[in-house]
Amino acid sequence: MITRRDVLTASAGIAISAAYRAPRALAQPLARTVHILTGFSPGLQDALARLVAGQMSDYAETIVVENRPGAAGRIAVEAVKNADADGSVILFAPLGFMTLFPHVYKTLRYQPRDFTPVSTVASAPxxxxxxxxxxxxxxxxxxxxxxxxxxxxxxxxxxxxxxxxxxxxxxxxxxxxxxxxxxxxxxxxxxxxxxxxxxxxxxxxxxxxxxxxxxxxxxxxxxxxxxxxxxxxxxxxxxxxxxxxxxEDLTWFAFFVPAKTPASIVDKLNAAIQAALRTDEVRAGMAKLAVEPDAIAMGDFARLIASESDRWKAIVEATGFVPTD
Structure with a gap:
């Protein structure tokens, strides 16, 4: 089973080195406005989303970051789940939305399988x-x-x-x-x-x-x-x-798209994210936000979600926490 330490060891420097080569972005951006949804009011999460989105012009001509607060962030997650799977609506969220929430809420209107994990961008302890x-x-x-x-x-x-x-x-x-x-x-x-x-x-x-x-x-x-x-x-x-x-625990911030999004679009989005993470603007901005660039390749990212979900399920059950609505 992949662990957090395995991923951190294997992916050290991935976002900014040749150890991982993301699919090359297409020459032309998507000819439409793309919306990135976050689940909270203005703060660290949307600031980070805006920072990365500002360097993703290869993916779309216009990228709008929208705050959809409510229900501990679940409103934004549900909105992306129900969006068209064409890469025009993207979720930016902490990993816990996929790994912890399924174990602490009785009625969750989404599951991790409803999304394709694209890339983490940063982590913070x-x-x-x-x-x-x-x-x-x-x-x-x-x-x-x-x-x-x-x-x-x-x-x-x-x-x-x-x-x-x-x-x-x-x-x-x-x-x-x-x-x-x-x-x-x-x-x-x-x-x-x-x-x-x-x-x-x-x-x-x-x-x-x-x-x-x-x-x-x-x-x-x-x-x-x-x-x-x-x-x-x-x-x-x-x-x-x-x-x-x-x-030991980190908060990872990551991009997700609806599960049926075509692989070609997922690859294009991933390439744009990796390119953004290599820019001086994003690195400097992350330092000001007290987070560190931390990109995990797509395959490892999916395995990390599964491993972390198992970990938090065991922790929640061990503490006797009663899931809430």
Whole structure:
């Protein structure tokens, strides 16, 4: 079974090196407007989509990025599923839409098989951070575990919501380390603000949300969920280095099209994406967004989705999480 580490090892540098040669883009772009749908309000996801789309003129003369927020992003996914399979409507979404959502929602109006995965474009880890509620001498994940065991009523962590990857990773940390880690779900970035204010002890949040506060010293980052240290905060160890390799996780951002889209169109889109990722504009823009270029070849991408889906199914079941509507 392909694993996240297998893919990361095999695909290191794929987007910008000769190790993977995407099909050559056709000389003429598609003679129509193409819509890229994202499932959230303006933020990191649509900024990343716009950044890459701005360098994809080989694919279409006009590319419009549309925000379709609602139902935790599922509205956009369903819209692309039901769109014409001609390459004119594309989904840009985190991988969890395909690997986690089928296991946390009772009624999901789509399945991963309804889409053709085209390419990942970037990845980003999360950080486990603490604030003033936790004594300043707690500077490592090991220190934090000891503190949580000694202060069970204070061992709280916030995320962007119940049923998210970071919710489950926090639950896994508590179980692995032998303490009750109380999850406090928030909407948006509220968890980070409450950690800074000392309302809750910790937050597990994406790097883009927490990086500025880590750099300013308002938050202490104990570990990153990435397979290697973040290029943006080199001093923060990985969860593997901290002794918890099962907590390793990345958020991948990727393009998908409806399942019956002709292979020639999928190849053309893939080629345009790979070309965009090689541009200085996209590389510089990703650095500003605190994400790293991370493209996985189409075959490996499909296998990664299957492997990650199996992984999250086992995690969700192990935590006893009850799927919601």
């Amino acid at each position: 999360a950080f486990l951070t603490v604030g003033p509620k936790v004594p300043s001498e707690v500077t490592t994940l090991a220190d934090f575990v000891v503190w949580c065991r000694a202060n069970p009523k204070l061992a709280t962590y916030g995320t962007t919501g119940a049923g998210t990857t970071l919710h489950f990773l926090g639950t896994m940390l508590g179980r692995s380390a032998g303490f009750d880690f109380l999850h406090v779900p928030y909407q948006g970035n509220g968890a980070i603000q409450d950690v800074v204010k000392g309302v809750i002890a910790a937050a597990a949040m994406p790097i883009g949300t927490s990086l500025g506060l880590i750099q300013s010293g308002d938050l202490r980052a104990l570990a990153t969920t990435g397979p290697r240290r973040s290029t943006f905060v080199q001093a923060v160890p990985t969860v593997q280095e901290a002794g918890y390799p099962s907590l």
